[in-house]
Amino acid sequence: MENIEKKAASCKRVHCLVLSYPAQAESIEAYLERFWQIGPRSLCELVEKMNGSGVPVDCIVYDSFLAWALDVAKKFGLVGAAFLTQSSVVDCIYYHVNKGLLKLPLPDNQLLLPGMPPLEPQDMPSFIYQLGSYPAVADMVVKYQFDNIDKADWVLCNTFYELEKYVIIDKV
Numbered sequence: 001m002e003n004i005e006k007k008a009a010s011c012k013r014v015h016c017l018v019l020s021y022p023a024q025a026e027s028i029e030a031y032l033e034r035f036w037q038i039g040p041r042s043l044c045e046l047v048e049k050m051n052g053s054g055v056p057v058d059c060i061v062y063d064s065f066l067a068w069a070l071d072v073a074k075k076f077g078l079v080g081a082a083f084l085t086q087s088s089v090v091d092c093i094y095y096h097v098n099k100g101l102l103k104l105p106l107p108d109n110q111l112l113l114p115g116m117p118p119l120e121p122q123d124m125p126s127f128i129y130q131l132g133s134y135p136a137v138a139d140m141v142v143k144y145q146f147d148n149i150d151k152a153d154w155v156l157c158n159t160f161y162e163l164e165k166y167v168i169i170d171k172v
Contacts, residue, residue, distance in 0.1 A: 029136040040068045047076050061156070064145040070152055081154035084145075088159040089116065090125055097128060098146040105131055115166040 025031035043060070050057045059079040062069030073080035084091045096102035096113055106121040106129065113119065121129055127138040149155060 027136075028134065032136050032140065036068060039066060040072055043069060043072045044075070047072065047078070051076075059153075064149060064155075065140050067144050067147045067149070070148050074151070079153045080151075081156055082145075082149050082152040083156045083158070085158050086141075088157055088164040091157070092116070093124060093128060094142050095146055097142050102128075104128065 025034060047057050047060075057076070057078055059081060060069055060073040061081040061083055062073075064082040064084045067082075070080040070082065086094075092113060092115065093102065097104060102111065102113065106124060108121065110118040110120060111124070125141075126133055127141060131138075
């Protein structure tokens with residue numbers, strides 16, 4: 001931990017990548033497809049630019065929905081840190097669906113998931129409860145964000161321990 005603190009204290013710059021691409025498309029599917037084409041290429045260009053400028057990149061912290069960022073990090077031999085931006089409860093539900101531990105379509109009775117109270121089907125996120133409502137977005141939140149998360153060096157969660165301790169206690 002001390003080594004991390006020393007490195008953090010010596011950190012002089014944090015760079016954010018802002019992608020330039022059309023803000024509209026004929027569908028959400030087309031929009032996401034274009035984003036997934038431009039994103040990795042733009043991030044590679046930024047890493048190359050930073051590495052060539054004397055300010056090399058050490059780590060890429062990325063929203064877990066953008067799993068391709070970890071692929072870019074590993075391509076350059078960098079540390080990759082996935083950031084799960086939703087609550088741990090929602091991420092837990094999506095993870096269980098992704099791993100096939102929560103089967104879809106949902107049953108009509110109560111659902112039991114580790115670390116959570118019994119849930120009714122309508123308590124689930126809309127992408128789970130109303131299958132087919134937004135398939136491209138559902139793929140992103142259920143499938144893509146967990147595709148390679150087991151290869152991330154770090155997984156950062158957006159949570160308050162006191163609010164979600166029963167969901168995250170097994171993971172700490």
